[in-house]
Amino acid sequence: MQLFEHFDTKAQTLYDTLRLAGYENEIIVIEDDGFLPEHFVTPYRYFANYQVPEDACPLYFNQVDIPRYWEIIGSNDEAKVNDMGQVRANIFYHHESKPRIVSHVEWLDSQGRLQYVDHYTQHGVYFAQTVYNLAGEKILRRYLDQQGREVIYENFVAQSIIVNWQGKAHHFNDKVQYVQFFLQALNKNMERFVINSLGLPFLVLYHLDKPGSDLIFWQEQSGGHVPGNMSLILQGDHLRNYHVIVPDKEEYECLKQQLGANEQQRLLPAGYLYDYARQNTYTANIVTMTNSDQIHHLEAIVKACPKATFHIGAVTEMSDKLTAFDDYPNVKLFPTIERATVNKLYQSCDIYLDINEGGEIINAVQTAFDHDLLILGYRDTAHNAAVTAPENLFEKGENAAQLIQVLKDIQLKKRYFQVRHNYQKSHVHEITRKAFNQVMTRVTK
Structure with a gap:
């Protein structure tokens, strides 16, 4: 297991x-965030006898239950509950799911202090509530079954847990005892x-x-x-x-x-194995996802690489600064991009340019890695160091001269592209299935 x-x-x-x-x-996961794969086992799912509802449907941001006359105002990144202009709750999305799907809601008191958090599953089920003290510290969490009955009560102050299961209340002094009881119950x-x-x-x-x-x-x-x-x-x-x-x-x-x-x-x-959605074909098709028009030296890069095609996507409307790039024959713009178009770009492009200011949108860099794209970017604005090789990050000074030279090199020879790609694979510790299984054979025989 x-x-x-x-x-x-x-x-x-x-x-x-x-x-x-x-x-x-x-697969057993101790802490259930409500969005785990359905075949995973968790203490909550087991003790609550959690079943996927027949009409399973995630909770959309404007479906959060609020008092009368309050209103929900949402964007692609977050949503808030307002009462006469005062924020009474912050609604958080699960960003790896469909857009604007709620994972949890932070409820605030009249002074703007965090009171409690309501947690939801990927099926829209309200399954847990975390309560905070006036200092913003967690004091307890209640897990509820689908009938609203309390199944697990966790006291963060006393570090104790109570499980209501099979008609009895089981008390544990710490989480180790609790998890061991759960493992024994699994049999x-x-x-x-x-x-x-x-x-x-x-x-x-x-x-x-x-x-x-x-x-x-x-x-x-x-x-x-x-x-x-x-x-x-x-x-x-x-x-x-x-x-x-x-x-x-x-x-x-x-x-x-x-x-x-x-x-x-x-x-x-050892190392890791990766299940890429497709294989890199070493073309000069380049993609960038951004919600900002602050893309340093984009014009210089586009002009220096006329044989490359730059695909720039945004989940919002684009500013005049970005739409002006529509005049370049090697630039394709995708304002208010839809998820289907995003998927097509990741299937057809081989390079991801991580050069935009601001936050990362739609998990763009990780998705690029999952599609085997070569990730290149600026060192001080990189959004995902875990999957971006340090050798493939450059200074954005001097009109991005270093990055431009690398883009020219990898277009010139496939071998140069492969060298950069191998930096990335080495950075994430990728090995072959044969090599991994040799290690596993040594420790499992």
Whole structure:
């Protein structure tokens, strides 16, 4: 089984890697944000016996229930609830879903202080509420089943949890006990877990009164020192056996140098597998997504690369400054772009230029990576360092001379394009399925 505390980007990468390598395990996520894949198991889903409604439909921003005479004002990025001009709630979207789908709503008091947060699932079900004190600190969270009954009560101050299940109230003094109770209730084989944290998931397994053999994928940076929990498990002699797999080569070498010969046997290097939506074809089709007309040196870049085609998309209307680029034959503008058009651009383009000021829209850089686009940009405005190789980020001074030269080079020779593309693949620690499975064979045999 795979056990994650949160299903964040790192957990997603590990999950995808194991799936692509052929390891179809049951996925358990401790913290449920309401938008997890439907086949994942969580304590909330299990104890609440959560079922996807027959008429499942996400909650759109203007469907949030509000008092009479209050109003909802929304944009593509956020929405607010107003009462006679005073903001009484902030509505947050789940940005990886369809546009303007609500994930949670922050309700404010008359002084503008956060009171509580209502949480919704991807099916529009109100499933949890978090309450805050006047200092803005979380004090409790209530999870509700689909009939509105309280299933889980978490007290953040006392760090205790109560689960109302099968007609009984089960009390736990900490989250480790709570998760262990949940695992026991699942009644699954606990011989092997895959985790990516030396925090809660590791503590749950370390104190589990059952033998087994677990894999820990270390996705953090140690800062030059072996973490205490890692040092403990690498020494061996525990009820459960542990191996630590490190996808980052530099991090692996750093940890290895600080360990003895016996400890090194439990530490292995690896990498990740990626399931790209398509393969890069090394063309000079370039895309940029922006909600700002502050795209430094765009004119110089367009003029310097007449054989490249620049596709610029925005989810809003474009300013006169941007629409003026319509005069260039190698520029195509897409104001108020629709999702279908966005998808077509990512299917047809091979380079993503991350050179716009302001925030990232529609998860643009990650989506570019997922479509195997080469990501180039400015160092001080890059929006997603996790998938952008440092070698492919440049200074925006001197009229973007460095970036322009690279664009010219990769148009001149495919080999130059491949070198830049390989920088990106090395940065995200990509390896082959064969190499990954060789590591897994060593630790699972």
